[in-house]
Structures are given as C-alpha cells and as structure tokens.
Amino acid sequence: MRPRQSLLDLFSTFLQFESDSAKGWLVDARLRRHMQAHLDQAPMPEPSETFWALYWHKQWQTETATLATGHLAAYLQEVCYWSARKLALNLTTGQSLADFFQIAIAKLDRVLKGFNPQHSAGLRSYASLAFSNIIKDSLRLRQEVDICTDWALLHKLSHKRFVESLRTYGLNADTIAAYTAIWEAFKLLYAPTDGKIRKLSKPDAAAFAAIAQVYNRDRITTVGASATAATPALTEQWLTTCGKAARSFLYPLLVSADASASGQESGELLDDFEFTFQESSLGVVIAEEDAKQRDEQRSQLNAVLLRSLVKLDVQSQRLLQLYYGQGLTQQDIAKQLETKQYTVSRRLTSLRQGLLDGLGDWSQTTLHNPLDSNVLNAMSAILEDWLKVHYSHPDLPSSAEASL
Template identity: 35%
Template sequence: MVVRHDIVSKFCSYACFAEGKFQRWVLKARLKAEFEKLLAQSEEKLGEVFWSLYWFKRWQERQERIAQAHLEAYLQEPCYWAAKTFLTHVEGSNYSLADCFQMAAMETVKVLQHFQPAVGQHLAKYAQYSFANLLRETFRCQGEVDICTDWALLRKISEKTLRAALSQHSTVTIESLVLCWKTFKQVYVPKPGNTRKLETPDAETLGSLVQIYNSRILTASLSLSRLRDGSTALLWLQKCATAVRQYLHPAVTSLNIPLTEEGGELQDQLPDPQQTEDLTEVLIQLEAYQEREWQKQELKNCLTTTIANLPQESQQILAGYYQHHWTQKQLSEKLQLSQPTINRRLQKARQTLLQSLVTWLQQTMNITPSADILKSSADLLEEWLDQYYGATL
C-alpha cells in the first residue's frame, strides 16, 4: 500500500481494491474541492492531527455527512493496517484483505463513537487498535457460529441480534418469531456435553413450545400469528437460525463490492460544508495532544520501567501479543501454557501497567483518579502499548 502524504489525499481519498488486494487511492473530487476551499481560508498550515480533530468535532456535534466522509477517508489507512496485521496472524481464514478491510471499515462509526479527543488520543492510532479489536471479536463470534448447529445457535444468540437479523420482516412476523424463539429457549434445555451440537427438538418439546407460545400470544400487545403445530414451530425456528447465520456471517461474495462505487452516492448527499465558527475548542484539543506528545518521554520512562520489572514470562506474553499480534491461543501453544493462564498473565501485566500509568498521572499531572480517568487511561495505555511494541502506521 502506498502511504498518503499530503493532507488533501489523507482526508479526501478512499482505498480501491482489486482481486482482494489494495490497488490505488481514489480521490473524491467533491471532498477535495471543499477541503481545499477550507485550507485556503486557514492562515497557518495545520497538520493531520488538527484536521482529524476538526472533522471529528463537526461529526460529533452536527452529525454532518461531509465530516463523516472525511473521517472515513482518513481512517482508511488504520483500517487497512489493522486488516493486514490481523490476516497475517489468523489461521485458515477464507477472507481476502479486501473482505477484512471492508468488515473493519463498516465499524468506523462505532470506532468514532468511542474516540475521546479530550484525553489527547490520536485518532488514527486509536482507530487502528480499535479496528483490530473489532476484527478479532467479529472472527471469534463467526468461529462460534460456524461450529454451532441451528439449535445450539438459537440458544446462543441475543434477542438484539435476532431482531437485527429479522429486521426486513413485518412487525407481526418479527414479534411472532421472537416470541417463538423465546419460548424455544424456555423449553429446550441442553444437557451438559456438547452444547454446540444440539439436536433438533423432539416432538414432546415442540408440543409444549406450541402450547406455551399459543397461550403467551393471548397476552401479547400485538395480535400475533398462532402456531399450528410442532412442524410449523420447527420451520419458524429454522427461519430464525438462517437469518441469524446470514446476519452474523455474511457470505464473502457480498463483501466484494468495489469500494469506489460509494462515490456516486456521496456526490448527491453532500451538503455544503460550513466553516466551523469557533475553532478554539479544536485548538485546545490540539494543544492537549501536543502537550501529551511532550510528556510522552516521561510516560515512556515510567512504563518501560514497569515492563522491565514484570516477570520474564509476562514480558514475553506482552511482546507476543502487541508486537507479533499473536492470539491468546497462539501464545498458549508457543509458551506451552493454558489459554486461561495466558489470559490471566496478560491481564495482570496490563493491570500493573495501568496502575503505574494512573499513579504517574496522579503524581506528575495532579489528576485525581475517577472512573472516567481510569477508562481513558486504559485506552491511552492500549495506544501506548501498540506503539511501543512497534505497530506499523
């Protein structure tokens, strides 16, 4: 991948993939024109961090589509690197780089929602590890979906996911299917053994499902469809399972849409960009970021000392996880330790580091720890570890 250098391409171009691989950057004319207008108006030359904070502020405060488009363009690179690193370390994936990139890119809004500029986070760096985390989580979930039978799957999904999976149906259909599923969960109980390979419910279970469902619809606020018999119940449940599978595990082919096609839609939807009247807040955030850059060395000294004092094995685990991007399962194989042991040591190491970081904030910066400070410190630590162990950006 060619790294974008000038500020206009960073905020106005999108990655184009061909045959699953990165091909080139495509500059969006409309975005470019508007952004250049803005650049001409600003007196001093402001860099990438300023503009990321600027668009983020407009996106957050006014939900402007153009701000989101600039941020999406800007986050294409962290998204690409997260996907690439992820694929290098995942075993037996059927996905191409373009698929992974697309899956991560779909989560851009989620990533933006959790970004906290007030604590001096760098958007692109924060986004890269967030994309990587989201990809890991998506694949963990898909791995489970793959090995579950329909009946196990139905016991192992949340109502939220089921509703999302059924969203294209009418309200009555959705409510009927959800109630049928709820009743199924009530009457169909697994036995300890293989809870991922549950078998088709027997006639007796289906019989009581039908009976309970039909009595529950009497008190439902909507007039829901009655269940005729056990085989109808079976059909309804299979419909739920299929929808959930498709929702949680979209077929690879559906993801192979060239990303540049979005351009056409964007042209029509863009409102005229408005100049943000007050840039003070953005500049304060920029200052917070720069101040943090300045403090970075001190923070680095504090955290590297903490790392050096960790047990040798914990240091190996941290390096494996953040530098080589090994999964906890891979770490467990390489270090001959059980997965829960790896998990506990990794958590313990991160906890020790978080404590050092918060104590450092307390002592050097006079910051009183609160729940929010701890949360942002955990984010900061994550970003720091990612960089310290040399993530590519």
C-alpha cells in the first residue's frame, strides 16, 4: 500500500476499512490541528518521524490528555495493519484482517507501556512485534474459549475476571453480588467426575436444586436478607447468564474498525488506494524492509566512525592499528614505540573516548536516543567490535607501512 509521506499525515490520520480492506486515510481534524501547531514551532531542519514518535511517547507518559495517545495511535496504524495482515494471510481462523487489526490496536496502551526507548531500536519495530504477539495471545485465548463449554468457563474463571465479565455485561452491583454467590456455590458442588473440565456438561435438576439450597442458606450473610431466594429454575437461569457473560467477555464481538467514535469530528479521505502486492511474498517484503533499515543504520555508523578516524594523526592511527589490527598488548606496543605502558594506556583510552563521543552525537542527532549508562555501554561494545573488524581488514596498511 502507498504509505503516508508527510509528518502531518503520519500523526493525524487513521486507516479506513471497508469490506475487510483498507480503502484510505481518514483525517482526525483535532489531531491535525494539534500536530500542525507543533510542526510550526519546530526548529529547522524539520525533526524526523522518529523524533516525533519519541516526543509523543514522552508526552504520553507525563500528561493526562488523550492527544498524545491519539498521535501515537495514528502513527502506528501502518505497523498495526502489517502485523494483522501477515497473520490474516497465514492463519485460518474465520476472522478477518479488520478483526485482527482491531484486536491489536485496542491494546495500544499495553504496547506504549512496554516500549522502552533505551532498549528498543524504535517504536515502529517494537510495536510490530508487540501487535503480533497481542493477536496471537488473543487467538490462543479464543481457541480455549471455543473448546470449553459455558459451564467449563465458569469453573476456569478467577473471581476477579468473573466479576469483571458481569460488569462488562452491564449488570448492576446487587445482581453481581447474587450471581457471584450462586457461582461460588456452583463451583463448590458441581465439578467433572472424569477430570475433563473443558467438556463439562450442564448440571442436572438435582445439581441445580443443591446449588440453590446452598445459596439460600448463605444468602443473608453473603448477599443480604432482601436478596431473592433461588429456585432450581432461577439458579439455572442465573448461571446460564453468567456463562454468556463469561464467553462474551473472553470472546467479545468485534465492531468495524472504521466505525465513527462518539463525538468524533468528521474526516476526509486523503488517499484512495488498492492493494496490488503478492500476498504470498508479504513476509519477505517485511523482512527486506527491516533488513534495509538495519543496513542503512550500519552504513551511517560506519561513515561516522570513518570520518572520525580520518581526523586522527598518523601516530594515533598507528597505535590503533597495533592494538586492534595486530592484537599487540599495551606492553608490547610500549616497547615497539619506545615509551611507557601507562602512556599507551592513556592514549588508547583518550582515542576510544573521542570516537565514542562522535558516536554518541550521531545517536542523539539521528536516532534521538538519550545517552545514559546503558546506551553508552552498548555503544562502547559496538565501537570495540567495529575497531577490531576495521583494523583487521587485509586492505588496511600494516604498522610498518603506516609509519612511512
């Protein structure tokens, strides 16, 4: 699909689905105005999308307003789409691409909470994996729900999730209290005899009568004297409702992803497009795009370090060649250069620190990574590996040639 190009579109537009296909981009007018105001105040040259993603994520962590969340939700639309698309193509579940997209984007808050800029390549890369895992987790849960009967679900639910399912179902506090008491009696008295909980069948009349008896015995202390006494028929009705609520909670019906939210401002289509890619090669395309991004970053890092090395004097380059290229110890280098070992040590430390400072400047400017101890340690390790590879290259001059 044709991706969004401008920063304004990236942080203020949303995919519009129609018949399980993404048909275009829908503008959120409020987010667009808000993003435009920030772009107008931004310094020149214009910061990158990575900068704005990190900026809005930082705002999301500190503010109570929903605008930062809205900008991040808009930014991750394509990432969420491709994660959903990949699974929709490879899995046969009876659910659509739009279903998968909605399952994933509904858990945006979980994705944002899990993202740590210091330990991740970027929000896009992290969200791609996170959205995929969210969809897979949902499918595993739904498979469990499909296998279990309603009566088995009532046995498997924790107290917290049972009460939450009743609240989600729209029941009031008094009804929830009564249903919880009847559910606890059900779990106490009715269990599978063969140990196969998933296929637990409906209780018979005698079981419903026993459950009602226990409920009525304890209802004054657990629910209140004014609570309705249970009969076997009423017990069956209540527990049936509880089973429906549990299944609805664990396996909710999905609403169209492009349904208008209440109070949302009207939007406009930025772009209409058709999907013409070969679906069988989607995974290859995604992998190629990720590899291309990594290659670009490696090329940039290589260029930064090479520019730093060019600025060094001949003696400094010779010292690095002896240490990293020939693998000599500091003592051996000191003998060869007719100097003290501590002089070699101090000089190597100074050279490494200078290269590391240049690498840090590049990271802050290009990747917008804040420099803390963890990031610096990681960069230091990268620098050491790079120097070993660079100076062990056969095309580089030897120490004797470098001294000419």
